[in-house]
Amino acid sequence: MNRFPPRSPLPIPERVRSDAPVAQSDGSDDVRRFKAQLHRRLVVGMDLSALNAMSRDQLRQEVRRVAEELCQRSPNLLNQQERERLVNEVLDETFGLGPLETLMRDPTISDILINGPHTVYVERGGRLELTDVRFTDAAHLLHIVQRMVTQTGRRVDETCPMVDSRLPDGSRINAIIPPLALDGALVSIRRFSATPIRAADLVANRSVPQEMMEFLEVCIRARLNIVVSGGTGSGKTTLLNALSAFIPANERVITIEDAAELKLQQPHIGRLETRPNNIEGAGAVGTRDLVRNALRMRPDRIVVGECRGPEALDMLQAMNTGHDGSLTTVHANDTREALGRLEVMVGMAGFDLPMWVIRRQIAAAVNVVVQVSRLVGGARKVVKVSEVTGTEGENFAMQDLFVFKQTGVDGDRRAQGCFHATGLRPNCMERLEAHGLTLSMDLFRKRMLQPGAR
Structure with a gap:
């Protein structure tokens, strides 16, 4: 049974005669007008009572059949290849995201x-x-x-x-x-790949050397709190996804995001997403609300997709009150600037806390800051791994463990450089050993790890 009642043939646009040259699908006014008319005729001709009984695939097939029939009624307007393209465009317009x-x-x-x-x-x-x-x-x-x-x-x-x-x-x-x-x-x-990028992929792409990834892996397993810092589009979420794969499968992880994009691979995951105001201007649920609620959900770790406001205070309190091994990202241009950004965001929480108290909270909560950057030519790399060792007066005490040093650009204007270990011994070595994890000091001796060109 034809679910689309027959209609009169589509009128050919006045500017196109039967003896006129075939219109080209290059965005001409005639073709666009014909496409709009075809789309309207399909929508008007749909038997809405029958649509509920059809699957999406069946509906697409039926629309394609009727669209092809309508196109064939104007053979002088389009050739076969152009009709096929036009039908596909109409299907995209009807069921998908159009262009x-x-x-x-x-x-x-x-x-x-x-x-x-x-x-x-x-x-x-x-x-x-x-x-x-x-x-x-x-x-x-x-x-x-x-x-x-x-x-x-x-x-x-x-x-x-x-x-x-x-x-x-x-x-x-x-x-x-x-x-x-x-x-x-x-x-x-x-856009994100259907298959999440893993740590091995980042190493293969020279976004991070194997030695640096080994260090970050043991930091995750030893439940160190890690902040991933970087600019827009630098790869913060991609790295966070890759690092989350090192979380043991027997731990409960709660993720909190504005727009869910993390794809953690552990079996015990609770995913939370913020909600904006409704049409009456009420009902919003922010990141801070979800962080506070997550503390009541018996999480082993909390992963906040991005700290950008007063929720930073709740995140720090979670890190300092038994939820070690938590991860988050912030927008900043350097590892030290990332801690400064956390200071500002904690101040946005509305509590009149002395700055020295805020700094001590941050220094006690955050163990490692990882800086990612998009370099000249578009390459994304981990350019620095820094350890937070405490405070010194009004400043944070930090030491860089790994850095990427750019040496120039190649003929395609892509950044060239090398990854280096700074030679400093991490203060967290004792904590790693307490968790039964060991690292060779060869990882940290001052030397080139691998070329970083891509």
Whole structure:
């Protein structure tokens, strides 16, 4: 039974006659108009009562059949190849993310950056490229953005023009729409591999040398508290995912994120995600609320995707009250600056604490800070591993254990350099040994570990 009642043939656009040259699928007005008409006819012709009984695959097949039939009624407009492409575009528009579907299916793309309806960039291999993807207009782009965010129960409109959310495939999306965005919606999509990048992959990619990864592994197993620091897009979450694989399988881990993107591999995981205000402006649940609640959930470790506000105080208290081995990330340009950022965020909690008290809390809670950076040419590397040893007057006492030293760039403008151990003995060696873990001092003797070029 045909679930789409027959309709009259689609009218051919006036500018296209039966004897006119075949229209090219290069974004011409005629083809775009024909595509819009085809999409409208499909939507109008759908038997909504029958859709509920069909699976998504069945529905796509039925829409494809009817779309191909409608296209065949205008043989002079498009050839077979162009009709196939047009049908696929209409399917993407009906069931997917429209023009973005081809980009979302490309595994080499790590970021999609949309600057209004006619400018779309992607990042491949750490470098930005302008694409030929276009939206019909600002309204079309806004419609696709709203479709993306509503999939996870979020909303974006004039009363709530900014949104952080995630797509069903785990990709993270940030969008800001007019009136705040002047030239159409600004959208950033951070894509993640279906298979999480593991520690061995980071070593193979020369993002971190084997010796450094061995040290970080024993730090995780010995339940040291670790902060991963870096700029936007530097690889903080990727490294956090890789390090989490070293957490023993018999420990209970609670993860807290604004938009869930961590993919921990342990069997005993509790995942929490913040919630924004509802349409009445109430009902928000922030990271700080979730950190406080996680303390009542009997966690062995707490992993906060990113500390960016007053929740830093609750995170430090958790680290100092029996939840050793916790991990989090912060935005900072250096390991020492990361501790300064934590100071500022603790101050945002609203408690009138002396600065020396805050510094002592941080120094007692944080054991190791790992700095990741995106270097010239797009390569992402762990550029420093520092140990927090205490406080000295008004400053933190820290020592660098491993560093990456850039020596220049190659012919493709990619950073060249080497990883080095500084030669300092970690103060945490006794704690590692107390957990039955040993490390050879050869790891820390001052020497080049491996070239860091990529």
